[in-house]
Amino acid sequence: MTEVADTSRHALLEDVHRMIADRSCEVLSLDIFDTVLWRRVPRPADVFGILGARLRAAGLCPDWVTDATFRRMRHTAEEKSRHGRDALGTEVSLFDIWRAMPTDVFDKALLEELVQAEIEVEREFTVVDLDIAGVIAQARKHDVPIILVSDTYFTAEHLSYLLDRPELDGLKDAQVFRSHQHGLDKANGLFEIVLKQLNLSPEQVLHVGDNEVADYEVPTELGLRTVHFRRLDEPYAVVLERENESLHPFGPYAENLHTTHGDFGITSLRAKTLATAAADSGSGRDTAFRFGAAVLGPVLTGFAEWVAWRAHQTGTRVLWCPMREGELLSKLVNNAAQVRGWDVEAKPIWLSRHVTSLAALEHFDTDSVHEFIRRSYHLSVRQLLSVLTLRSGEVPSLANDLDTIVDNGGIAERVAIALTETPHIQNRLKATFTAARERLIRYLRTTGALDGDDLTLVDLGWGGTIQLQLAKALRIAEIDLRPAGLYLATDDRSVRTYLAGLRAEGYLAQAGHPVDVASTIVRSPEVLEQCVNALCGSLIGFTEDSQPVLGRVSESQTQNTERLAAQEGILAFQRQWNRYVRTNPGWPELVSEPAAKDRLANILVSALKAPTAEEASVFGNWAHEDNFGSSVVTMVVPEDLRAAIPYLSPADLEDLHMRDSFWPALLAASDTGLAAASRALNLGAVSRDVFESSGEPFETRLRYRTVDDRWRDAGRKRVRINHNGLSFARLRFEHHDTVDVSLAIPGRPAVVRVDWIEARVIANGRHREEPLRWETPEDFAGLTFAECRWLGGNLVEFDSPHAAIWLPLASRAGGLVSSGTVTVAFSMLPQSLSNLAPKMPPANRIARITGRLREEYRAHGATGVAAGAARVAIRKLGGS
Known part of the structure; x- marks a missing residue:
């Protein structure tokens, strides 16, 4: 795993640190909201829906005013207040806004209480930007004065309360310029007032803010030196749009916000993580990093935190993460446990479906061997015998079929009969599977996995096959240990695990529920798996001295480079998340709150259902190994389907088999019409009958x-x-x-x-x-x-x-x-x-006959043409 430098500096602020250090500015000017402070919601106004819920709970708002209703009322009241002041201008205070709310609904005698309720919600949901806090500390160290310039309806007392945080000690002496105080906002004269009152020339001031017009374009035209501390870039805005559509197609995400934790800070922390990317914009590596940071990063951060939490709850000190996913997953789990202070350690361990399948076979009748054979994909008979450590001469009945692909039940049945019809071969099979099981058990003992009272696996999941087969192998070996499993998601195939009495928990989905989450993830898991896998071949066995035997690495160098970039993005998001966990007591967990799981599931499901054109161009060229004893490698988007894209409808995408396309939505993403139709169908915006x-x-x-x-x-x-x-x-x-x-x-x-x-x-x-x-x-x-x-x-x-x-x-x-x-x-x-x-x-008849002769020649050569002509002549003679 390539380690990513843990830099605490935001990429956009490098010049700010340098200018402060060499005293290139006389004054540092900072915007407040979405710069010094950001809110733990997708958009600033989203706190209004949360405020509505709090007011109802406090008896200050009627029950019939829903969160969405209150949000719209509060927004409209602000607009009404700003446009009804005539000569007083458009700058208003929070008190002015609340006076514009309807008296019959909100008792104006409680004006102070209503305003204070909003301030308390703002205090709860505003977070100090740690990167800006670093800039403030740097300015204080070098004696550079700081001023705050803000378009705000908050009073000086309100701002003082919101900024009263330990991380912002450097702002205690900062002079504040408020738009309401001066009757002008930043785009219409507030900066001129700042320069006049401080008696400064524009070039002496360095201003940092998020608004493209008010904090960047306007002060730049005045001559101030500016840094646009942009929150959302265009590619990330597209990601947020698809998530909002997926979650609630007929309204904004704000109407679905959790009233306790908002969106848990996920939106802003993803934006901050993306700003650290150093890859070339638009490159495959950049796209993969962004997918890791904005999609897989939050999902796997939540999963790792949940895994560590569940282990902490159950007293499980050691977790085992099967390779090849285990290298990254163990790192994520250990980071989560460390920052939360839980005594849990995750370790990678070599396991695979193929190896555990060999170890778990205990019956050697025709049906059992047939079932084992059919689990692999397109092995030749020769390859199958090699997997079973049999020489071709030992099964003479298969001598003429060695290069035959086991692609149907007929050949699989013939092979199964050949492998079980004599005691000699049955004994050889038993020895092979017993040896595979013994090597697996010996390896597990060397790792210490069998030393404790429990063995809990951590994996992405799906059917729980490795856990189930490992449990069978341990039972056959008479080892009294029943492995448990903690998974990102399990589908309906996992019922086999539950019926075997094994504990298998899913974070985003369990046993196929919620259906949409489970079905979407399990339908297109390959890119998720590839982004998590270590850069090595899959496990195909163990040596006698318990060393893993790995298959070849089939992916291209380009794919491996992009895969590493995705993993860098995943780790970068978790580091960003853990920064805020570490410095904010009471920072929300992503473990037990259903709203957190729903938010993360929405991020992943919407990405799988509606990948961007950039994601399609990168991941569509990735390859995927069969990883079950076979050397078959399949493209995520097979070449033969690219030509079919203009012919597909959204429902055709759903009909495609896993072997047709691992990720059907990638096909849609490359055609704007198909993508739009598929998105509308997935959102439920149109009926299937339309297509x-x-x-x-x-x-x-x-x-x-x-x-x-x-x-x-x-x-x-x-x-x-x-x-x-x-x-x-x-x-x-x-x-x-x-x-x-x-x-x-x-x-x-x-x-x-x-x-x-x-x-x-x-x-x-x-x-x-x-x-x-x-x-x-x-x-x-x-x-x-x-x-x-x-x-x-x-x-x-x-x-x-x-x-x-x-x-x-x-x-x-x-x-x-x-x-x-x-x-x-x-x-x-x-x-x-x-x-x-x-x-x-x-x-015409001549064209048909010519075509038939050409077909005969293509299939059988000149002899075939002669035979075809003879058949025609015979038919003619018979009819005369």
């Missing part, structure tokens, strides 16, 4: 024919028409001796423009590197059309719901196909369901 064709639903259907000349159904997918007027279907099949497939594209009478058909198959037991494609007129001319007609070019008229094009997979692939995925991109013009409408004329 479905009207009337009875029609389906694209796939059937496959095997060598015994039997047709079988493979699957079906609803036909949709997207914002481009285009449609998409992807269907898969699995059978060890498939010859060809039929594709009923529109599922109804229609004229269809077939832009391309692509089939990715495993033939003769091997991956075919290049896909089979049909996209030119010549490609379609050679196909068989059942109850449909080729019209020429790439147009086909389908006469019935079952009308289909036949694709000769085996002849094109050079052998029988055992599994495959067929993708079609098309557009269609529906025709009458009565089938009485006039039919369009088919392509």
